[in-house]
Structures are given as C-alpha cells and as structure tokens.
Amino acid sequence: MKKKYIVILAAILIICLGTVGFGINALATVKDGQICKGVYIDSVNVGGMTASEAKEAVSNYVDNLKKKTVTVKVDDNEESITLGELGYEVKENDFIDKALEVGRSGNVIKRYKDIQDTKNNNLVYKLDYTLDENKVQDFVKNKLSKYNIPSKNAKLTRKNGKFIVSNHKVGRAVAVRDTMEKIQSVILDKWNKKDVEVKAIVNDAVPKYTKELLQRCNSLLGSFHTTYATSTSERAANLANGARLINGSIVYPNEVFSAYDHLNPFTTDNGYETAGAYSEGKVIDSVGGGVCQVSTTLYNAVLYSELEVVERSPHSMIVSYVTPSRDAAIAGTYKDFKFKNNTEVPIYIEAFTVGRTITFNIYGEETRDKGRRVEYESKVLKKIDPPKDEVTEDKTKPSTFKEVTQEAHIGYKAELYKIVYQDGKEVSREVINTSSYAAAPRYITVGTKEDKEKEKAEKEKAEKEKAEKEKAEKAKADGKEDTDTKKSDDADSSKDSTTKKDSTSKTGTTDKTSTADSSKTDSSTKSDSSKTQTNTKDTSGDN
Incomplete structure (x- = not known):
C-alpha cells in the first residue's frame, strides 16, 4: 500500500514538473520575427515590432532629429542651421540585429530571465551619432566668420629723415576650430534632442605687426x-x-x-x-x-x-x-x-x-x-x-664712313x-x-657705297688706257710703212733727181708728221696715265 502511494506521488510530481517546464519554456520564447517587449532604440519603443517595422520607426525618428536647429551666437549676432545640414547621421546600423537577439540566446532559464527583465525594466539601446566635420567647418567659416572684426597692422613710414609708426588695431575673430569642437560636443555628447543654442568662441585678433614691433x-x-x-x-x-x-x-x-x-x-x-x-x-x-x-x-x-x-x-x-x-x-x-x-x-x-x-x-x-x-x-x-673686331658693311654709307658702334x-x-x-x-x-x-668684340660699321663706284671708274679708266695704247701702236705701224716706201724709191735709179728730191721731201714730211702724231699720242697717253695715278692716289686718301 505504501509502495503504491509513493508511485502515485512520483507520477503527480512528474506531471507537475512537466507542466511547469512547459510553461517556463513558453514564457522564455519570443514570438518569431518580433522584438522582445520592452526593447527601446533611443526613444523608440520597438518591442513587438518586426525588424522592418523597427527599422522604419527608427528612421523616422532620426529624420525628425535632423530637422532640429542649432543656433550659434557671435556676440549680438546669430546664425542657425539644421542638424541635417551639418551631416547628422547614425554612426552604426546594427541596432535592429541587437534588438532581435534579446530573449533568443542561452538556455531556457537565461532566455526567460532576459525576457522578464526586459518587460519589467525596459532595455534601451543608445544610438551613436556623427556630424560631418567638413560641413561643420564650412558653416563656421562661411556663416560665422563674417562677423569677425579685422585687426589692423601698424604702419611704418619715413618722413624728413624720421620714422613714423601708426597705432595698430586689435580685432575680433571666431575661433574656428574651438567653435567646431564646441558644436560637436553639445550635439553628440550632451544633447537633449531639442533645438539647441551654442555660443561661439570669439578671441581677440591681435595684428601680426604691432606698433611696438615696428618701433x-x-x-x-x-x-x-x-x-x-x-x-x-x-x-x-x-x-x-x-x-x-x-x-x-x-x-x-x-x-x-x-x-x-x-x-x-x-x-x-x-x-x-x-x-x-x-x-x-x-x-x-x-x-x-x-x-x-x-x-x-x-x-x-x-x-x-x-x-x-x-x-x-x-x-x-x-x-x-x-x-x-x-x-x-x-x-x-x-x-x-x-x-x-x-x-x-x-x-x-x-x-x-x-x-x-x-x-x-x-x-x-x-x-x-x-x-x-x-x-x-x-x-x-x-x-x-x-675676340677680333666684328665688322658690318653698310651699303648705304660711303666708303669713308667708319663708326664704332660698341x-x-x-x-x-x-x-x-x-x-x-x-x-x-x-x-x-x-x-x-x-x-x-x-x-x-668691338663692333664696327663701315660704308661700302663708293667702293662700287670706284670699281666702275677704274674699269672705265683701264678700258680707256687700252684703247689709247692700241691707237698708239697703230700709229707706229703706219710710220714704218712710210719708211719702207722711201727705201723703194731710192733704189729706182731711172727716176729724175728732181722727182727723187720731191719724193724724199714728201716722204720726210710724212715721217715728220707721223713722228709728231706718235709723239703726241705718247705724250697724251703719258699725261693721261699721270692724271689717272694722281686720281687713284687721292681716292686712297679718302678711305
């Protein structure tokens, strides 16, 4: 009887344990394709959503954040810009995968514990955001720097042997790098997801060349x-x-x-x-x-x-x-x-x-x-x-022209x-x-214009001398022919002495005339030659 009672009790215990195990297993299981209840991505409750639903919800959330404005003040001036214009984006895109893992890893006890903890306390995944540094820099430089007050260097002049130094002027300038870092810090580290104001960092702009330096x-x-x-x-x-x-x-x-x-x-x-x-x-x-x-x-x-x-x-x-x-x-x-x-x-x-x-x-x-x-x-x-002289001929200048040009x-x-x-x-x-x-070298220019005229004159003179020489030789030849005629007449003994005398007298006259002509030609030739030599000598002196 006692043994039977123990068997029944054991059976009841097994049934109870099986029922409890089945219930625990059911409670430790997340519905297929859904994110565990109580899971948040930033401020978005994605519990019970599918992956695509969660992704769309987070995307809408981030798009709304991009519409928020950042207003930067420069003394009494300000400039505003949206986060989207500053390149605001989520740094990593694996947040959906992380959300889906909740309640799906480990043994049944761990899964059960994770699901219950998430339902009771919520599990929040914080997104990491980033700003485009180039866009932030462009905003600071192009929008904020226009409020800079330029500095002015001192000026140095000299008048009447003395230096005069003007005063320099200290300006104001937005510290670009420091202001960029401040904007990034406010948005990425401390932002409450609302429109935000940032005060630009402005420093005195001391000129490069001060009055003290120029003095x-x-x-x-x-x-x-x-x-x-x-x-x-x-x-x-x-x-x-x-x-x-x-x-x-x-x-x-x-x-x-x-x-x-x-x-x-x-x-x-x-x-x-x-x-x-x-x-x-x-x-x-x-x-x-x-x-x-x-x-x-x-x-x-x-x-x-x-x-x-x-x-x-x-x-x-x-x-x-x-x-x-x-x-x-x-x-x-x-x-x-x-x-x-x-x-x-x-x-x-x-x-x-x-x-x-x-x-x-x-x-x-x-x-x-x-x-x-x-x-x-x-x-x-x-x-x-x-080096030796460089001579240049100028056909437009006379032969007597000579000029040292360098x-x-x-x-x-x-x-x-x-x-x-x-x-x-x-x-x-x-x-x-x-x-x-x-x-x-020394550069010399000489004239050559008269050289051609001189060459022409010398040629004409040579031709004239040649003609006169031929004329003289012809005259001499004519005189010899007259002498031969006289000798022939003397040999003829049958002629009358009076006729011989007349003939001799005539021949003598002819000889005298020929000699005179020859002498005259020689004299003329000699005279012309002397004149030519004189002209040649004078022309050489002009060079």
Whole structure:
C-alpha cells in the first residue's frame, strides 16, 4: 500500500514538473520575427515590432532629429542651421540585429530571465551619432566668420629723415576650430534632442605687426651708393624711377623681397624710358635699360646689412659702376635679385637719387656687436681678351664712313670676399660669390657705297688706257710703212733727181708728221696715265 502511494506521488510530481517546464519554456520564447517587449532604440519603443517595422520607426525618428536647429551666437549676432545640414547621421546600423537577439540566446532559464527583465525594466539601446566635420567647418567659416572684426597692422613710414609708426588695431575673430569642437560636443555628447543654442568662441585678433614691433626698426643696418654721371638722360630717368618703385618697401620677418617684382613691368606706363641694356653680348635699346644698376646698388646695401641673399646673378658682360662680382643683374624672370629678412624685426628700404647718384639705405634692428665691421673685396681670377673686331658693311654709307658702334669688352672671372673685423682686427674671410663675364668684340660699321663706284671708274679708266695704247701702236705701224716706201724709191735709179728730191721731201714730211702724231699720242697717253695715278692716289686718301 505504501509502495503504491509513493508511485502515485512520483507520477503527480512528474506531471507537475512537466507542466511547469512547459510553461517556463513558453514564457522564455519570443514570438518569431518580433522584438522582445520592452526593447527601446533611443526613444523608440520597438518591442513587438518586426525588424522592418523597427527599422522604419527608427528612421523616422532620426529624420525628425535632423530637422532640429542649432543656433550659434557671435556676440549680438546669430546664425542657425539644421542638424541635417551639418551631416547628422547614425554612426552604426546594427541596432535592429541587437534588438532581435534579446530573449533568443542561452538556455531556457537565461532566455526567460532576459525576457522578464526586459518587460519589467525596459532595455534601451543608445544610438551613436556623427556630424560631418567638413560641413561643420564650412558653416563656421562661411556663416560665422563674417562677423569677425579685422585687426589692423601698424604702419611704418619715413618722413624728413624720421620714422613714423601708426597705432595698430586689435580685432575680433571666431575661433574656428574651438567653435567646431564646441558644436560637436553639445550635439553628440550632451544633447537633449531639442533645438539647441551654442555660443561661439570669439578671441581677440591681435595684428601680426604691432606698433611696438615696428618701433624696433630704428637702426641703419647697411648703405651703398653708385654713380651714373655719364649716363644718358633716359637711363638716368630709369634709375630714378626704379628707386621710386622700391623706396618705402617693408620686408617683414621671414619674407623674401624680389627686385623684379617691385620693378616690373618695364613699360612706359610704369615710368620707364628707352635706354641701353645688355643682350646676347651686345648693347641694345630697351625700355627700362639701366635698372640693373638699381638692383646692384640694393645688393651691396643688403651685403652690408648682412641679410640673407636668396638669389643673385652677374651680368653677361662687365659693368663699370661696381667692381667685378659686386653686381646683381635683372633679366626677365630668369635673373632676379632676392633677399630674405632673416631678422625678427621688419626691414625698411629707403632709396633715392640725387645729383646722378643712387643710394639705398636699409633700416632694421641692430643686433650686431658694436665692434663688428664688414667689408667686401673683389678679386679678379682671370682676364679674357676680346675676340677680333666684328665688322658690318653698310651699303648705304660711303666708303669713308667708319663708326664704332660698341667698344670691346674684356672678359673676367672674379670672386667676392666678405671680410669681418672685430674691434679693428680681421677675424674671418670667406668667398660669397664667384662670377663670370663674357668677353665681347668691338663692333664696327663701315660704308661700302663708293667702293662700287670706284670699281666702275677704274674699269672705265683701264678700258680707256687700252684703247689709247692700241691707237698708239697703230700709229707706229703706219710710220714704218712710210719708211719702207722711201727705201723703194731710192733704189729706182731711172727716176729724175728732181722727182727723187720731191719724193724724199714728201716722204720726210710724212715721217715728220707721223713722228709728231706718235709723239703726241705718247705724250697724251703719258699725261693721261699721270692724271689717272694722281686720281687713284687721292681716292686712297679718302678711305
């Protein structure tokens, strides 16, 4: 009886356990294709939704967020923009998969526990959002920066030998990077999903060149001058114009000054006239001819200021206004003189012409020792003799014409030494440039017009002399024929003596006349020859 009771009790227990297990299993199972109740994605309740329903609901939610506005204030001004315009997007798209996993992983007990916890406490998946940094930057730069108040640099001028420095002005400017980071932080980290206001970060905009900085430009660092006493008025005008264009230039720290940029364009509209210039070994007329003396004078002032020379080229041929290696040519864009302000203070360039002298003064802050002095020495390494004269014939000029259109140029190879003295004692000597100058021939133009006329005259004279010579020889031949006739008459003894006398007299007359003609012809020929020689001698003297 007791045994039977135990069996019945066990059966009842098994049935109860099976019923409970079935119920637990049923409670631990989420309906197929649906998200567990109590699951939220951000503020969207997606419990009981299918994956596609949940995705659409979240998408609508995010689209509404994109319509929210961000208003950024710049002092008393403001600009607004929507989150969508700032590129607001969900960073990751796997939130649906995560929501579907709830209640579907682990054993029945774990699944049951997850489902019940989610129903009672809700499970919220936070979405990660991002902003397009380029769009945020464009907004700050294009919309907010227009409220900047620009700063103003101090200005340096020189009048009556004294510097005048104007006041600088401090401005206001939106700090672009800082304001961008603030907008991103408010939206991505602290946002309550409502329209939001952000105050832009605005800083004082201190000008780069303040009055205090420019006031430090007060010392003469280097000076140099060259003369042009024999230049044409046009060349002198070009030097004065070049000085005018550079005068008052300020070269700020680390800036590079280009002589070509300041002197260009070389046109009459820019104040230049036509004067001599070097081109392919010749002196030609060119608008702006002579400006190389401007750049050369500036180069030497820079050397004495001990500023950094960036670019310098010698002339193609030697110049007369400085010693070899101390020149600085300008030619198109391939030859320029450039220097860099390698100091901490702006450099001021003063340039002027007085009495056929051009002068450059360079001012800045003197930081060199008081006992320091620099000098520059030119050393010729080699001289090159000019080639033979180049002669050009001019058919429009007479043969007596001769003009030297360009004197010969000696070629040189030279070095320039920088010599540093400290307290009057030489402490260093170094080569700072090596320059080569081409030799050039003397160019001469000669006339050839009369040479052809002279050749024609000589030809005519030769033909005349030939004709006269033939005439003389013919006359001589006629006289010989008369003599032969006389001899024949003398041999005839049967003729009357009177007739013989008459014949002899006649023959003698004929001989005398022939001799006279011959003599006259010879004399005439001799006289013409002397005259011709005299004319030839005179013509040679005109060459």
